[in-house]
Amino acid sequence: MRPLILPLTIAALLAAPAFCRAGDTTKNIIPVSSPTTVAVETPSTTPLTLELAWQFAENGNSVLRQAKAQLAAIEADAADARSLLWNNPKLTGERVSREVPQSGMPTDKRREWSTGIEQTFEIAGQQSYRRKATQLQLQALEASIEDTRRAVRSEVERRFVQVLSLQERIVTERQSLKIIEDTATSVKKRVAAGEDSRLDGNLAQVEAVRAKNQIGVLEEQLIQARADLASTLQLPSGLLPVASGTLGTASPIYTLEALLSNSLNRPLLRSLDYREQSAKNRLALERASRYPDLTVGLSTGREGPANARERLTTLTFSIPLPLFRNNASGIGRASTELSQVQIERESSVRDTGSNINAMWKKLQSLTARVNALQQNILPALEENQRLSVKSLQAGEIGLFQLLVVTRQVLDGRRDLIDAQTELRLTRIALHETAGWNEPAAPQ
Numbered sequence: 001m002r003p004l005i006l007p008l009t010i011a012a013l014l015a016a017p018a019f020c021r022a023g024d025t026t027k028n029i030i031p032v033s034s035p036t037t038v039a040v041e042t043p044s045t046t047p048l049t050l051e052l053a054w055q056f057a058e059n060g061n062s063v064l065r066q067a068k069a070q071l072a073a074i075e076a077d078a079a080d081a082r083s084l085l086w087n088n089p090k091l092t093g094e095r096v097s098r099e100v101p102q103s104g105m106p107t108d109k110r111r112e113w114s115t116g117i118e119q120t121f122e123i124a125g126q127q128s129y130r131r132k133a134t135q136l137q138l139q140a141l142e143a144s145i146e147d148t149r150r151a152v153r154s155e156v157e158r159r160f161v162q163v164l165s166l167q168e169r170i171v172t173e174r175q176s177l178k179i180i181e182d183t184a185t186s187v188k189k190r191v192a193a194g195e196d197s198r199l200d201g202n203l204a205q206v207e208a209v210r211a212k213n214q215i216g217v218l219e220e221q222l223i224q225a226r227a228d229l230a231s232t233l234q235l236p237s238g239l240l241p242v243a244s245g246t247l248g249t250a251s252p253i254y255t256l257e258a259l260l261s262n263s264l265n266r267p268l269l270r271s272l273d274y275r276e277q278s279a280k281n282r283l284a285l286e287r288a289s290r291y292p293d294l295t296v297g298l299s300t301g302r303e304g305p306a307n308a309r310e311r312l313t314t315l316t317f318s319i320p321l322p323l324f325r326n327n328a329s330g331i332g333r334a335s336t337e338l339s340q341v342q343i344e345r346e347s348s349v350r351d352t353g354s355n356i357n358a359m360w361k362k363l364q365s366l367t368a369r370v371n372a373l374q375q376n377i378l379p380a381l382e383e384n385q386r387l388s389v390k391s392l393q394a395g396e397i398g399l400f401q402l403l404v405v406t407r408q409v410l411d412g413r414r415d416l417i418d419a420q421t422e423l424r425l426t427r428i429a430l431h432e433t434a435g436w437n438e439p440a441a442p443q
Contacts (some may be wrong), residue, residue, distance in 0.1 A: 047244025050160050051234060057156045058149060060234035067141075067148045072137045081134040086127055087120040092299065100305075108305060114312070116299025124288035133281035140274035147267035154432040158425060159229040163243040165421040166222040170215060172413045178213040179385070179406055183392070184208045207403055209384075246419035251367065252427075252436075256360050259434040263352050266435025272345040279338035286330040292320045352433060359430040366423040373416040375393075381409045 058064060080086075096112040108373070184204035191198055226240035235241070263269070297316040304310040388405040391397045 008264075035216065036270070046396070048241040049244050050157060052161055053156050053229070053241070054153050054236070056233040057152050058225060061152050061232065062234065064148055064152050067145045068351055070141055071138075071145070072136070072156075074141050078134040078138050081127075085119070086122060086130065087293070090120075092116045092118065092297075094301070100182050102121070106239045110303075112301065112303045112304060114299055114301025114303075116297055116301075116314070116318075118295055118297035120293045120295045122288075123294050124291035126285055126288045129281045129285035129288060133278045133285060134286055136278035136281065140271045140278060143267045143271035143274060147271060150267065150432060150435070151438075154428050156229070156232055157196040157428050159225065159232050160243050160245075161247070161421060161424045161428070162246055163229055164247055165417055166218055166225055168245060168247060168417050169414065170218050170222065172410065172417065173211065173215045173218060176303075176406060176410045176413075177208065177215065180208050180211050180403075183402060186393070203400070203403070204259045236400070247417065249424065249425060254436070259356050259360065259430070259436065263356060263434040264349075266352070266433075268435075269345070269348060272341060272348060276338070276341045276345055277340045279341050281335065282430055283331065283334040283338050286334040288331060290322060290326045292322055319348070355433050356430065359433065363423070363426050363430060365425060366419060370416065370419045370423055371418060373412065378409075378412050378416060381405075381412045386407045 092115065094114045096110075096114075098110040100108040100110060102108055145292060182281055184207070187203070223240065226242075229241055229243075233241070295316075297318070299312075299313075299314045299316070301312045301314075302309050303312060384405050388402045389396060392402045398438045
C-alpha cells in the first residue's frame with residue numbers, strides 16, 4: 001500500500017508514532033495545515049506507554065496550563081511588592097506669568113517658576129507585610145500547580161488503566177471464543193455424523209454468537225475509553241491511543257504510618273499552609289493601612305521682580321487624618337479570607353487521614369483477593385478446562401458440561417481483571433491522596 005501524502009506539522013509528527021486512528025489498520029494519517037508535505041506511515045498498533053501519556057498530559061492538558069498561566073499575575077504582584085517603596089514619587093512643576101500694575105509706569109511682567117518632588121511613605125510596616133504576603137502567595141500557587149500536576153497524572157493513569165483493562169478483557173474473551181468456536185465446529189461434525197443431537201449443535205452455535213456479541217460490547221466500550229484518554233491528553237481529533245502495559249504490578253513497599261506522615265507534606269496541604277500564612281500577612285497589612293501615610297515634599301522656585309529675584313526652598317509634610325474611614329472593609333475581607341483558608345486546611349487534614357485509612361483497608365482486601373484468584377482459583381479452573389476438552393473429545397462428557405467449565409474459566413479471568421483494575425485504581429487514589437512520590441505503575 002502506498003503511503004498517503006498529507007501536510008503535517010512538527011507537533012503532529014512527534015505525536016504520530018504513539019497513537020492509532022480509529023478504523024485504520026496499516027498507518028496513522030494526521031491531517032493538519034502546514035506548508036510542508038511529509039509522507040507518514042506508522043503502524044496503527046504502536047503502543048502508548050504510561051510515561052509517554054504523562055508527558056503529553058503535562059504539555060497539553062488544559063487544566064494544568066490554566067494553573068500555570070496564573071503564575072504571571074502573581075509574579076507581577078511579587079515584583080511590585082519587592083520595589084523600594086510602594087508609592088511612586090511625584091514630580092511637580094509650575095510656571096507663572098504675572099503682570100504687576102505700577103502707578104505711572106508700564107506694567108511689570110514677571111516670569112516665575114517652581115519645581116518640586118513629593119514622596120509618600122508607609123509608616124506602619126505595610127511594605128514588609130505586603131512582601132511576605134505576595135511571596136507566600138507565589139509559593140502557594142507553585143504548590144497548587146504541583147498538586148494539579150499530580151492530579152492530572154492520576155487522572156491520566158486512571159483512564160490509561162481503564163483502557164488497559166478493556167484490552168485485556170477483549171483478549172480473554174477472544175481466547176474463550178476460540179475454544180467455543182473449535183468446540184462448535186467439532187460438534188457440528190458430530191451432529192452431521194449422527195453422534196450428537198441437533199440440540200447440542202444449536203447450543204454450541206448460540207454460545208459462539210453470544211461470545212462474539214460480548215466482544216463487540218467490549219470493543220465499543222474500549223473505543224469510548226480510548227476517546228476519553230485522548231481527550232485528557234488533548235490529542236488531535238480522531239487519534240485513539242493503544243495502551244501498552246499490564247494490569248498486574250508489584251506492590252510498592254510502604255506502611256500506613258509512612259503514608260499518613262507523607263500526606264502532611266503533600267502539595268495541597270503545603271499550598272493551604274502558604275495561603276494561610278499569606279492571609280495572615282494580608283490581614284496585618286490591612287490593619288496597618290489604618291495608619292495614615294506620611295507625604296514629604298521638597299520644592300524650589302524663583303519669585304519676584306527681575307531686579308530682586310528671590311529663591312524659595314520649601315519642605316512640606318502632610319498626613320491625612322483618619323477621622324471617618326479606618327479601612328474596616330479591607331480588614332473584614334482579609335479576616336474572612338483567613339478564616340476560610342483555616343477552615344479549608346483543617347478539613348483537608350482531617351479528610352486526608354480518614355481517606356488514607358479507608359483506602360489502605362480496601363487496598364489490603366483487593367491485594368488478598370487478587371492473590372487468591374491468581375494462585376488458587378484460576379489454575380484450578382484452567383486445569384478443569386483442559387481436562388474437559390479432552391473428555392469431550394473422548395466422549396466422556398457432553399457439550400453442556402464443557403460450556404459450564406468454559407464459562408467458569410471466563411468468569412474467573414473476568415474476576416481477576418476486574419480485581420486487578422480496582423487494585424490499580426485504588427492504589428492510584430491512595431498515592432494521590434497521600435502525595436506519595438513512587439509511581440503506581442512500572443515504567
